[in-house]
Amino acid sequence: MTEGEAIMTTSGSDVTVESVVRRAVARHRGERGPLLPVLHALQAELGHVPQEAVPVLAEELNLSRADVHGVVTFYHDFRREPAGRTTVRICRAEACQALGADQLVRYASESGLRLGETTPDGSVTVEQVFCLGNCALGPSVEADGRLYGRVGPARLGAILNGTVSS
Amino acid sequence: MTSTSHATVYVPRDSAARSVGADEVARALQQASERGDFALDVVRNGSRGMLWLEPLVEVATPQGRIGYGPVAPEDVDELLAAGMLDGADHPLRLGVVDELPWLARQNRVTFARVGVTDPLSTEDYEAHGGLAGLRAALELAPADVVAEVTASGLRGRGGAGFPAGIKWKTVLDCADELKFVCCNADEGDSGTFADRMVMEGDPFMLIEGMTIAAHAVGASEGYLYIRSEYPDAIATMRQAIGIAREHGWLGRNILGSALDFDLHVRVGAGAYICGEETSMLESLEGKRGMVRAKPPIPAIEGLFGKPTVVNNVLTLATVPVVLAEGAQAYQRLGVERSRGTQVFQLGGNIAHGGIVETAFGITLRELIEEYGGGTHSGRPIRTAQVGGPLGAYLPESMFDLPMDYEAFAAAGAMVGHGGVVVFDDTVDMAAQARFAMEFCAEESCGKCTPCRVGAVRGVEVIDKIVAGTHRDENLALLEDLCDLMTEGSLCAMGGLTPLPVRSALTHFPDDFLGGRRLLEIHPVRATEGTA
Ligand SMILES: Cc1cc2nc3c(=O)[nH]c(=O)nc-3n(C[C@H](O)[C@H](O)[C@H](O)COP(=O)(O)O)c2cc1C
Ligand code: SF4
Ligand code: FES
Numbered sequence: 001m002t003e004g005e006a007i008m009t010t011s012g013s014d015v016t017v018e019s020v021v022r023r024a025v026a027r028h029r030g031e032r033g034p035l036l037p038v039l040h041a042l043q044a045e046l047g048h049v050p051q052e053a054v055p056v057l058a059e060e061l062n063l064s065r066a067d068v069h070g071v072v073t074f075y076h077d078f079r080r081e082p083a084g085r086t087t088v089r090i091c092r093a094e095a096c097q098a099l100g101a102d103q104l105v106r107y108a109s110e111s112g113l114r115l116g117e118t119t120p121d122g123s124v125t126v127e128q129v130f131c132l133g134n135c136a137l138g139p140s141v142e143a144d145g146r147l148y149g150r151v152g153p154a155r156l157g158a159i160l161n162g163t164v165s166s
Numbered sequence: 167m168t169s170t171s172h173a174t175v176y177v178p179r180d181s182a183a184r185s186v187g188a189d190e191v192a193r194a195l196q197q198a199s200e201r202g203d204f205a206l207d208v209v210r211n212g213s214r215g216m217l218w219l220e221p222l223v224e225v226a227t228p229q230g231r232i233g234y235g236p237v238a239p240e241d242v243d244e245l246l247a248a249g250m251l252d253g254a255d256h257p258l259r260l261g262v263v264d265e266l267p268w269l270a271r272q273n274r275v276t277f278a279r280v281g282v283t284d285p286l287s288t289e290d291y292e293a294h295g296g297l298a299g300l301r302a303a304l305e306l307a308p309a310d311v312v313a314e315v316t317a318s319g320l321r322g323r324g325g326a327g328f329p330a331g332i333k334w335k336t337v338l339d340c341a342d343e344l345k346f347v348c349c350n351a352d353e354g355d356s357g358t359f360a361d362r363m364v365m366e367g368d369p370f371m372l373i374e375g376m377t378i379a380a381h382a383v384g385a386s387e388g389y390l391y392i393r394s395e396y397p398d399a400i401a402t403m404r405q406a407i408g409i410a411r412e413h414g415w416l417g418r419n420i421l422g423s424a425l426d427f428d429l430h431v432r433v434g435a436g437a438y439i440c441g442e443e444t445s446m447l448e449s450l451e452g453k454r455g456m457v458r459a460k461p462p463i464p465a466i467e468g469l470f471g472k473p474t475v476v477n478n479v480l481t482l483a484t485v486p487v488v489l490a491e492g493a494q495a496y497q498r499l500g501v502e503r504s505r506g507t508q509v510f511q512l513g514g515n516i517a518h519g520g521i522v523e524t525a526f527g528i529t530l531r532e533l534i535e536e537y538g539g540g541t542h543s544g545r546p547i548r549t550a551q552v553g554g555p556l557g558a559y560l561p562e563s564m565f566d567l568p569m570d571y572e573a574f575a576a577a578g579a580m581v582g583h584g585g586v587v588v589f590d591d592t593v594d595m596a597a598q599a600r601f602a603m604e605f606c607a608e609e610s611c612g613k614c615t616p617c618r619v620g621a622v623r624g625v626e627v628i629d630k631i632v633a634g635t636h637r638d639e640n641l642a643l644l645e646d647l648c649d650l651m652t653e654g655s656l657c658a659m660g661g662l663t664p665l666p667v668r669s670a671l672t673h674f675p676d677d678f679l680g681g682r683r684l685l686e687i688h689p690v691r692a693t694e695g696t697a
Contacts, residue, residue, distance in 0.1 A: 031430070032470065035452030040394075040433055067453075074454035075435030077394050093356030094551055097601070098514035098589045099542065130438060130555075130605065132395055133359040134182050135587065136217040136512060136519025145397055149185030 020045055021056040035061060035071055039078055048079040084118040084125040088160060089142045092128045095135035100152075104139055107153040111160065124160060173206045173251035176224040176231065178281065180213035180366050181398040182359065187239055188221040194242035195223075204246050212367020214281035215521025216268060224263055227253040233260040268518065268537060273499065275507045276484045277523045280367035286405055288413055291370045297415070299486030303378045304423045311382035312338055315485060317493035319505030324350055324441075324478030325553070325582045327571045330485075333475060336465035337383040340473035345385040347376050347475045348450065348468070349482050351392040351399070352434055352441035355554030357585030360509040360521060361479035365392070365399035368483070369406035370415070373429060375482035377420060378489060379475050380427040388429040389469070391446050394436055404431050438609035442657050443476040445611060456611045457657045478583075480509055501527035504570040514550075514587035515541045531565035534588055545590040549674070551598075553582025555605055556662035558669035559598060578669070580662075595674035600628045602666040610659060617660025620651045624667065632680050644671070
């Protein structure tokens with residue numbers, strides 16, 4: 001019931017990185033080894049883990065900056081730059097490969113969407129992911145937290161264009 | 167055509183079913199009900215694991231639950247008009263779901279309730295045998311619970327197959343005040359989704375299993391480490407834990423006993439290696455997921471240095487039934503030292519993908535051909551990778567191997583987590599071997615050189631072999647590298663990556679002679695995360 005919840009703010013002005021970090025830490029301080037839940041909370045609110053957060057986290061959690069930096073960079077989930085408004089992740093693990101995942105990657109790149117990159121207008125980030133647990137109904141794609149199965153190039157196009165909603 | 171009473175209609179809430187439109191189907195049914203056209207209640211159950219039939223809609227009738235599938239949202243009005251609520255005929259009608267041969271032939275023990283019940287209904291849970299295992303365990307002294315689990319022959323389902331009872335006994339025998347039970351729900355292996363289906367489809371079973379473990383070893387706190395790629399499982403488990411607390415199934419004096427145990431969900435952050443148990447513990451402690459050298463084993467020095475049970479989701483989820491029905495009943499299933507049932511997961515290019523729970527000893531061919539019905543593409547099968555990305559690629563000539571830990575190990579393969587990924591004849595095995603190395607390079611924790619550097623070299627060497635550059639020398643080099651990784655790696659990430667590579671080379675040498683197109687690999691942040 002913790003990470004992922006939006007943090008309430010009373011006014012726009014107190015949403016500095018530092019204040020967000022301190023509030024996230026305050027909410028998780030009672031937990032054992034709270035750094036990962038705090039980082040998830042930061043990313044949920046800010047869309048990424050900005051560099052300025054690192055010293056504040058280190059101070060609040062009594063860790064070295066190197067430790068915090070090491071954790072942020074170790075995990076694929078934590079971004080140091082904001083992603084596009086939509087994030088589309090294409091599964092490239094074996095079961096989806098067996099069903100043509102590489103065609104989806106090719107389709108995306110032919111549409112100018114290279115893996116790991118955000119479109120210049122900031123609309124879409126396309127990434128690879130290794131398995132979404134939908135291996136019997138691949139190729140699988142996840143868009144903004146929603147899972148899609150049996151995705152061919154046409155369906156991926158629809159997802160990328162936002163026409164597959166709900 | 168309208169039924170007089172409210173019909174109960176089941177539409178799975180499992181994320182695989184949702185990935186092909188289950189939410190839209192449920193909404194269409196609800197709308198028909200709201201319009202007053204039909205009187206029905208929609209229950210969002212787990213999935214029966216016949217994933218090619220999803221969305222599978224079931225209607226409760228006096229004959230049993232009648233299934234229709236796969237149902238598209240636009241089929242709903244027609245199905246209702248045809249009399250689906252009374253179980254009427256329709257081209258999508260499958261018959262009584264429990265009697266479908268695919269399901270009827272299985273022996274569902276761990277998955278007995280998955281797809282049958284409403285995952286978050288405590289009444290449904292108890293009505294279908296839930297809590298019987300915990301109640302039985304609480305009647306027993308901790309050592310007797312451990313003895314029961316040991317006698318059942320239950321081995322860890324996370325891949326290595328270590329006997330659960332022996333691990334538990336080690337933790338029980340530690341004198342510490344503070345002990346932990348950690349459930350490994352990282353399930354990063356391609357082709358595995360059973361952990362996810364348990365968490366989404368029968369979450370109380372996992373809570374019950376962890377609580378029994380806590381009683382057995384004297385733990386007061388539990389952690390459930392779920393990978394971030396599973397948002398639905400995370401949400402369901404959090405809800406279920408909240409409900410369990412309200413019902414006195416977690417917290418202080420569980421079910422009126424002296425047992426105090428609470429459970430927390432922790433979310434991973436996209437690192438495959440965090441499925442390795444010591445790496446998972448590091449991650450739970452808020453650190454980088456670097457593998458720890460063993461000894462000390464986690465059972466003695468685990469989370470925050472305390473004695474810790476680390477078990478896979480399926481292992482812990484199987485404990486309640488072992489306690490409820492007795493060790494003997496469980497032990498009677500299976501072969502040799504592989505006792506009980508295994509939850510096989512059929513994925514990849516397969517016509518009938520899904521969950522097959524059956525006693526150990528079934529052959530790969532029965533799984534792939536009889537249950538799986540061949541490939542999804544309709545083309546000939548070329549290979550199956552068994553046991554996840556670190557498992558071997560097996561040619562069809564080996565499909566008669568019985569699924570049993572020792573038999574697979576003897577054949578140079580592994581059962582692992584029970585995932586079977588099928589490929590048709592368009593697969594390029596050099597590309598698959600290259601991918602195994604690439605995956606290892608991308609996901610290595612970086613602690614030891616054979617894995618961190620070896621995997622990168624492995625990709626380069628395979629590229630040279632395929633390009634025909636000094637082929638023989640590079641083949642010898644690849645052999646050498648595989649030896650070094652096998653012998654010199656600290657954990658099975660680097661130690662087992664040679665398995666898919668070598669099996670591809672051994673069984674499909676022609677693919678390495680060039681000609682087939684190589685899969686493009688996109689290293690994303692390859693330097694980060696490998697430190
Ligand atoms: C690289 C690597 C990845 C692993 N991933 C998982 C995983 O995702 N889930 C899991 O339960 N076990 C995984 N394991 C096995 C665990 O280390 C450990 O053996 C298991 O969680 C113990 O539980 P069990 O005895 O109930 O199987 C992995 C092991 C290695 C070496
Ligand atoms: S084998 Fe690889 S993943 Fe395992 S400890 Fe060594 S570097 Fe880390
Ligand atoms: S391999 Fe793509 S969802 Fe599992």
